[in-house]
Amino acid sequence: MATIIETRGLTRHYGRQTAVDRLDLEVREGEIFGFLGPNGAGKTTTILMLLGLTEPSAGSARVLGHDPVLDPLPIKRQVGYLPENVGFYDDLTARENLQYIADLNAIPRAEAARKIESALATVGLGDVGDKPVGAFSRGMRQRLGIAELLVKDPRLMILDEPTLGLDPDGTLKMLDLIRDLNRSRGITVMFSSHLLDQVQRICHRVGIMIQGRLVAVGTIEELARRKLGDASGPSLEEIYMRYFKEG
Numbered sequence: 001m002a003t004i005i006e007t008r009g010l011t012r013h014y015g016r017q018t019a020v021d022r023l024d025l026e027v028r029e030g031e032i033f034g035f036l037g038p039n040g041a042g043k044t045t046t047i048l049m050l051l052g053l054t055e056p057s058a059g060s061a062r063v064l065g066h067d068p069v070l071d072p073l074p075i076k077r078q079v080g081y082l083p084e085n086v087g088f089y090d091d092l093t094a095r096e097n098l099q100y101i102a103d104l105n106a107i108p109r110a111e112a113a114r115k116i117e118s119a120l121a122t123v124g125l126g127d128v129g130d131k132p133v134g135a136f137s138r139g140m141r142q143r144l145g146i147a148e149l150l151v152k153d154p155r156l157m158i159l160d161e162p163t164l165g166l167d168p169d170g171t172l173k174m175l176d177l178i179r180d181l182n183r184s185r186g187i188t189v190m191f192s193s194h195l196l197d198q199v200q201r202i203c204h205r206v207g208i209m210i211q212g213r214l215v216a217v218g219t220i221e222e223l224a225r226r227k228l229g230d231a232s233g234p235s236l237e238e239i240y241m242r243y244f245k246e247g
């Protein structure tokens with residue numbers, strides 16, 4: 001499987017604080033990778049460095065074969081990024097918001113119209129495409145955020161806490177959507193979360209960040225075996241607590 005994200009010694013300091021500490025990370029094409037860690041672990045900072053939105057203090061990264069510091073444009077073009085707080089124009093409808101994004105990406109009108117219809121249907125917002133986004137629930141806004149990414153036809157989606165603030169139903173819908181997009185379109189997904197059960201539900205592999213350091217990477221089974229000596233028993237929550245406590 002090809003490597004789609006790779007970092008070597010990736011580091012970011014803020015003043016005296018090290019937000020990301022010599023990170024070696026690999027995400028493979030076709031997988032759903034869960035980037036897990038408590039608040040302040042360095043997940044968002046890592047994501048921003050992968051996208052060329054924040055410069056590393058040391059180390060390097062390659063995303064889809066490009067260096068985010070030297071060559072960020074092809075990354076921005078091919079990666080769909082959902083930030084923790086998605087911004088929309090509240091007085092525009094869902095369709096109009098997506099049209100705006102399509103225009104920004106210079107997608108011809110006829111092609112954009114097709115992509116927008118398909119994206120709205122895929123995320124389950126086909127019926128409310130003409131409603132102003134100001135009236136949308138947080139779950140609907142998050143799904144519209146995914147629709148926005150789909151209009152760009154990304155090879156890779158990087159989602160920062162995509163289920164934050166969603167109720168249980170909204171959370172399930174979002175996770176199912178992520179899994180469907182991965183399965184049916186082969187889109188590689190990296191998503192960050194501090195909610196363990198979610199990651200466990202849909203991720204092929206996970207990485208656990210604690211205080212800027214990646215303390216473990218693997219499938220849930222591998223992590224369970226390594227830390228607890230038993231592949232069948234523990235939940236990710238137990239694994240996470242072990243790593244969290246022991247560092």
Ligand SMILES: Nc1ncnc2c1ncn2[C@@H]1O[C@H](COP(=O)(O)OP(=O)(O)OP(=O)(O)O)[C@@H](O)[C@H]1O
Pocket residue numbers: 014017018019037038039040041042043044045046194
């Ligand atoms: N622009 C900044 N200036 C100063 N410190 C920052 C900045 N951005 C992040 N930090 C610090 O770096 C550390 C890592 O933050 P980061 O947002 O990457 O963590 P996170 O894992 O994404 O957490 P959360 O889930 O809360 O977003 C935190 O201690 C944070 O306070």
